[in-house]
Amino acid sequence: MYKEISSIQNPIVKDILQLQExxxxxxxxxxxxxxxxREIHLALKGGYEIITLLFCEDIIQEFSIxxxxxxxxxxxxxxxxxxEKLARRDSTEGVIAIILSKKHALNSISFKHENPLILVVEAPEKPGNIGALLRTADAAALDAVLIANPKTDLYNPNIIRSSVGCVFTNKVATGSTHEIISFLKKNNIAIYSAALNASQSYESINYRKGSA
Structure with missing residues (x-):
């Protein structure tokens, strides 16, 4: 038997709303x-731990969970x-999970390849933009995404939604600009910066060595 909640005044419901907002x-x-x-399965695939799973039997059958x-x-x-009080999307299949966060420290990042390809993002603000970058990193099979001085936390619901769960499948770390540059230099990773008036086209760079 499962515990049941039918009132939006329940303390657990209020706690979830606080976590979302x-x-x-x-x-x-x-x-x-x-x-x-899909997103919950991707979180589990990424090594996250579910604390509590909530499901609505009117929408999803018990065997699915x-x-x-x-x-x-x-x-x-x-x-x-x-x-309906908790859901922020129309098509989330009647299931919501509370999940334990990760630290995303730079020293937790390890690379599968000898010469990794890394995306570094400087001070991103909009959750939707961060989500799009994480989708791109996942599609390109990058080794890691490093976010310098982020203006929002990685578990903002809009990042999770716009990344389509890629926030869980990418290796992601955060830190200051100085910390990330030091990390890259320590790991002998070449640093490239995009600029409108660059002296060299990005297409002419050899990225076969470790690159960020």
């Missing part, structure tokens, strides 16, 4: 919220009214 709360609790089967192999005490059945 406030970066400070996400950082304090080291938790974030994910909607949708059994693939997550969670103990019953980690699963909560919610009413359609509660789900």
């Amino acid at each position: 406030k970066s400070r709360i996400r950082k304090l609790k080291e938790q974030f919220v994910v909607e949708g089967l 059994q693939n997550f192999n969670l103990q019953n005490n980690k699963i909560i059945k919610i009413s359609k009214g509660v789900y």
